[in-house]
Each structure stands twice: as structure tokens, then as C-alpha cells.
Amino acid sequence: AQSVAQPEDQVNVAEGNPLTVKCTYSVSGNPYLFWYVQYPNRGLQFLLKYITGDNLVKGSYGFEAEFNKSQTSFHLKKPSALVSDSALYFCAVRGMNRDDKIIFGKGTRLHILP
């Protein structure tokens, strides 16, 4: 069965410092992996995805994520955090079959401290 774990409910980072939001997954076969961000009273916004190819994926707003197959991880990173990055971040996984469902993690709340 597919699953996604975001081990941290909340991450606090000082503005200007690098940030990492962790995600590990479990899926049979090769995974499709996603990161979404949710701002207050808004729906989810797509940040980036890993389908195949380079393990380092670059996305919106300066975010990137590294796919690590041996550690089954897909951590979200940004070299220099902005206060405006404060939001709820979701990692998601989907299998390769056409009818596979997308499974979301519980979310990690990111606080960027000015």
C-alpha cells in the first residue's frame, strides 16, 4: 500500500537560513512524488514534482526537492527562507498505474521567523 510520512508537524526557520521539510514515502514500483503548499484560506498550490530523470527537481518560488530512492525520501529544500514562505506544506505520492490514487502526507507547517 502507498503511504507518505511527514515526520515534522512544524518547522521553524530564521529568515535567510536554508530550510528543509522532510518527506518519506512507500509505494510499490516507481513513485510519482509531489509537493504542494497551502496558504491560509486557499486551496493547494503545486510546487514541484518528480516523475523520472534528475534526482534534483526545481520548482516554483525557489524551492527544490531531492529524490533519494535508497532512502525513499523526497525532502523539500530552499537555500534562503523568506517570511512569505510561511505556510502548510504537503508531500504526496502516486503510483504509476493509471488508476492509482494520490496519497498526501499530514502536512508540515513552516514558520519563517523574521
Place this chain on the structure above:
Amino acid sequence: KAGVTQTPRYLIKTRGQQVTLSCSPISGHRSVSWYQQTPGQGLQFLFEYFSETQRNKGNFPGRFSGRQFSNSRSEMNVSTLELGDSALYLCASSLSLGTGAYNEQFFGPGTRLTVL
């Protein structure tokens, strides 16, 4: 291009009532998925529709149902509401089924349902 729209944005109902939520996908998108978001359970998949057919279903009771129309608009219905149904219901649209290089999901702002 207009984004995914959901109506209504806020809804208050009482236990035992039923509710219908509406989702209009991005023009040209044929797949619509529904999710329930709660603080305790996070985001949970409800169902996915494509070409007016339910293609996938999450682990929710039969009180939760949906449909898709020929113009790809979708509705979900919850009957006999319970307090635990209070949640943000999110709709997402994509071009097609599955996960292709360009088949991303675009989410609407959600409908906040409160059951009293």
C-alpha cells in the same frame, strides 16, 4: 484562464441534513478529484471522475457520493451529515487521468462545511 472554482465557499448545516457541493474545473480539464481536509486526518482522497465516470474511490462511507456532468463540472453530495463531516472539501482538476509529465492537479479554494 480561469482556475478551479468551488461553490459555495462556506456552508453551515445541522446533523442529519444533506449537502451538495459544486466544482467547476479549469476549461479543457476532464478529470475532477475531491478531497476532504481536516486537522486530524489531513488530506484524504474521496473520489475521482473522468468522462462522467467514477474512476477511483477513497475509503469513505456510502453517504459520500459524487457525479460528473458532460461539461466536466462535478458535484459531491453528503447525506445524513454527521459532526465529523465538518471539514474543508477541496476539488482538483487535471487534463486527464493518471500522472503524466503535464498532468498536474490544480486545486480550487475549497468549501468549508460546518456541521452543527
